[in-house]
Amino acid sequence: MKTLPTLRQLRYLVTVAETHHFGQAAEICAVTQSTLSAGIQELEGLLGTRLIERRSRRQVVFTLLGEDIVERARALLADAASLVDAAQAGAQPLVGDLRLGVIPTIGPYVMPRLVRQLREGYPDLKLFLREEQSATLMEMLNAGRLDVVLMALPYAVGELPRVEVGEEDVVVAMPDGHPLTELESVPLDRLDQETMLMLEDGHCLRDHAMEACRLARSRGNEAFQATSLSTLIQMVAGGIGLTLVPRIAVPVEARPGSGVTVRPLQGARAARTLALLWRPASPRARDYRLLATVIEIVTGEALAEADTVLSNLLEQGVLI
Incomplete structure (x- = not known):
């Protein structure tokens, strides 16, 4: 049976990639620097390749393959975290941490309503928001740094699962x-x-x-x-x-x-069509579909408010 990397080893690797410093990475992972270094060396031995060039204590450079492994490790860690969240949730939907990305031309007009709705309906959900352009959101989603993204189609999103929430x-x-x-x-x-x-x-x-x-x-x-x-x-x-x-x-x-x-x-x-997207085979797909339903409701409310603003002013004979 093939020997696989441990989640702990992958976490060490990703943390070094994020900090570019072994000491800081060890502190974040709550281990000694020697323990962290040993874990990464074990990972390199398991994979049979060098992932990091240790030029000095202050200079950490990843090999090209190392950079690719880091992105794959991020996705694996994110899926593992989602699996735990899904197991802990059981029959209780939308609980635990959820990292949502949104594009800037949607965020200010939907997020305030959405956050209020989620706080009222799902108080055990801890929502983390990240606003970026579409290309960055797609990179973060595929790398496992986001769980779901709310963006506008058409856009090249491949075969990612999605729910359209408004037009x-x-x-x-x-x-x-x-x-x-x-x-x-x-x-x-x-x-x-x-x-x-x-x-x-x-x-x-x-x-x-x-x-x-x-x-x-x-x-x-x-x-x-x-x-x-x-x-x-x-x-x-x-x-x-x-x-x-x-x-x-x-x-x-x-x-x-x-x-x-x-x-x-x-x-x-x-x-444009507004849509919520996530990675294939995510263990929290049920939660994401429920989230899409909530987003569809608040998006519909926002669009209805826009139409009301227009029509009310027209009825008053004042064209805005």
Whole structure:
């Protein structure tokens, strides 16, 4: 029977990779430095290869194979932790630690509702949130550093298990008093005549919005790229140009007094589908599906609030 590495050995290896220091890693693992070093040497002997180049006490360099083994070890440790959580939970859903990643164009508009709902309904769940762009979230999920991610599709996620929790379009945001505020909805071809402000490359909302509005990837009238929707909104309020925002963001980013007016777009496709994803064969898949149900509820509430904001202002004869 093949001899396998122990979880303790893998934990030593991953901790050294995270700290790049044997002493600090030993302190985190609550063992002596000699014990930690011996554990890693045993792992290297078991695998038959060198994982770390010990150049000095202060310089720890991983071999290429060592870096690959670290990522695999992270995933194994995460799955082992999830297995323990699932066993301890038994018939009790959503308890223990759960590491959730979310993209920045969803997080501010869904997470506050979600956290409140989970605290009320599942008080034994300890939720850790990480907000990153889609590419980083996928790396962290595959490496076992996140349990689930909430992101927007389409995106290259392979065959990962997923539950779709909502679908939304984008609206155009413009400064108060802009000529297009006189319209109840904005024709797509009018955007070609405006200075556009967009999120920088790497934000999937940029691609989703441009695809939904049939805009070219390289726009001659694109004057500014930002790292966040809030920055774009401030630029719009300052009269610099127009931008595209997801409908779910309307109550936060285009609230009264923001200096920004929003309008629906004529003929735009649905921009994106929100989905919760996790690794295949996860022992907590049942919990993740339940979490997706809760997210679907709070996402629906957020979208309904956005629609109410729009329709109420229209009924009052004040187009925001």
